[in-house]
Amino acid sequence: MAQYAVLIYTHDSAHDPAATAADTEPCDRHSDDLAASGVMIAAYALTPRDMATSVRENMITDGPFIDSKEVVAGFYVIEAPDLDAALAIARTNPVVGDGGGVEVRPVHSSYLRPATE
Amino acid sequence: MSDSAAVEAALADAHRREWARVLAATARVAGDLDLAEECVQEAYAAAVRAWAGSGVPDNPAAWLTTTARRRAVDVIRRESALRARLPLLVEPAGEPGEDAADPDAGDPTARDPDDRLRLVFTCCHPALAQEAQVALTLRLVCGLATPDIARAFLVSEATMAARITRAKKKIAVARIPYRVPRQAELPERLRAVLNVVHLVFTAGHTAPSGPSLVRADLVELAKGLTGTLRELMPDETEVRGLHALLLVTDARRATRTDARGRLIRLADQDRSRWDRAALSEAEALITGCLRMARPGRYVLQAAIASLYAGAPTYERTDWPQLVALYDELLRVWPSPVVALNRAVPLAEAAGPEAALNEVERLERDGRLSGYQYLPAIKADLLLRLGRGGAASAAYRQAMDLTANEAERAFLADRISSIRMS
Numbered sequence: 001m002a003q004y005a006v007l008i009y010t011h012d013s014a015h016d017p018a019a020t021a022a023d024t025e026p027c028d029r030h031s032d033d034l035a036a037s038g039v040m041i042a043a044y045a046l047t048p049r050d051m052a053t054s055v056r057e058n059m060i061t062d063g064p065f066i067d068s069k070e071v072v073a074g075f076y077v078i079e080a081p082d083l084d085a086a087l088a089i090a091r092t093n094p095v096v097g098d099g100g101g102v103e104v105r106p107v108h109s110s111y112l113r114p115a116t117e
Numbered sequence: 118m119s120d121s122a123a124v125e126a127a128l129a130d131a132h133r134r135e136w137a138r139v140l141a142a143t144a145r146v147a148g149d150l151d152l153a154e155e156c157v158q159e160a161y162a163a164a165v166r167a168w169a170g171s172g173v174p175d176n177p178a179a180w181l182t183t184t185a186r187r188r189a190v191d192v193i194r195r196e197s198a199l200r201a202r203l204p205l206l207v208e209p210a211g212e213p214g215e216d217a218a219d220p221d222a223g224d225p226t227a228r229d230p231d232d233r234l235r236l237v238f239t240c241c242h243p244a245l246a247q248e249a250q251v252a253l254t255l256r257l258v259c260g261l262a263t264p265d266i267a268r269a270f271l272v273s274e275a276t277m278a279a280r281i282t283r284a285k286k287k288i289a290v291a292r293i294p295y296r297v298p299r300q301a302e303l304p305e306r307l308r309a310v311l312n313v314v315h316l317v318f319t320a321g322h323t324a325p326s327g328p329s330l331v332r333a334d335l336v337e338l339a340k341g342l343t344g345t346l347r348e349l350m351p352d353e354t355e356v357r358g359l360h361a362l363l364l365v366t367d368a369r370r371a372t373r374t375d376a377r378g379r380l381i382r383l384a385d386q387d388r389s390r391w392d393r394a395a396l397s398e399a400e401a402l403i404t405g406c407l408r409m410a411r412p413g414r415y416v417l418q419a420a421i422a423s424l425y426a427g428a429p430t431y432e433r434t435d436w437p438q439l440v441a442l443y444d445e446l447l448r449v450w451p452s453p454v455v456a457l458n459r460a461v462p463l464a465e466a467a468g469p470e471a472a473l474n475e476v477e478r479l480e481r482d483g484r485l486s487g488y489q490y491l492p493a494i495k496a497d498l499l500l501r502l503g504r505g506g507a508a509s510a511a512y513r514q515a516m517d518l519t520a521n522e523a524e525r526a527f528l529a530d531r532i533s534s535i536r537m538s
Contacts (some may be wrong), residue, residue: 002292026265038199059493081206081294082206082208082292082293083244083291083293083294084293084294084298084302086292087244099219104291106290106291106292
């Protein structure tokens, strides 16, 4: 088994702080499905592009690092035996076929701070 | 023939015909493409000595595979403690591990044809850039050396070596599996393989630059690859379609240029010198494929090429039927290049004005900017409509877009013939 990160590229994240459950329903349902199937080991939904701040050497700017039509709206890590299997899982993301897409990258290593009391 | 000459000939033959078989079977045991390549190269080198001593074996591929696999197993045993390889993800075909345990068990190529298919599908995995797919296929399936591949695609040896290394690394790191795709994925995956073979053929059929129009070596490699694919997937109609397309296109090779290497147009080619045997072989293939439901891209392209080639003269080509085939092709493959090529029979079936409208529509669409055949076809149509000035300008535009000397000379000729008329 190997780990793959799936980066969600779409016009913008649906997860605005003011978003209702109905706004984020397609994403959340997909996330629940992946969690239930046991292939997903971590997931992060990000807030919309307007909340992003980019940092360069002498400059802090408002907005995503790369100004483009799509932004990373969230990412998650799945476990799969090979790339074909990972791509098959990634392809089921609702942004695919809704103007967006996903990027699949093999994970090299990871760190999660152990939970503290 | 002296013994050493006989061995040399047998080896050259085994290299041309059996490379993919030997490498594919070795890769499964080696679990690493680089190691498999090293071992196969060493096996060919060992054969020079061994075959000179004891004669050419009855089954050279089996001999080479056994030798290469033994080396692979030796290296793995020796190195397992020393270096962590990035393993090739081999999906076991039979019981797992049986081959690695005993490289000599049974006929080492008996698992064939699956191993060669694994190799082909791995080289042409859509997760690899198409130029990398082409390079890997030529290197691993055809056994071409990196400098030769670099020359064929007009990049430096260093660039090509880096391209191949990067692709192999991605296969290992991203875990592109060494297996034949499952039935559900097969159409999409097969399309990638056929596109790679077609690209190799096209690069040979009209060399992107250089003095001559055709690079026969690439054409032969593409035909060889198609032959292998047909052997491996005899029931796939698109494989047969591609084979037919290559046969028809290449049947005209001898007449596409004159003795001085200048380009001759289809209308002016000497049809009596076309390879009739190849044309009728293609026609039989196409007829069989067209009977199947929903012919695919390559079957339709072959049918179009065959219809062009089957006419007794250019003038007596069945233009309305060609337009109909192009319409069918556009349905399965909505490419602007197909739409442009459709303009050629359309000009005959519906007149140059209608075809020119179509070409101008494609020009406005913009996706074909930089494609030399758009202004070239437009120029032909303008000329037929008596608009010589505009035709000259369009020919010049086409000339600026091609680096192939034969094509440039042809276009220059067209321009000067307009001036003289």
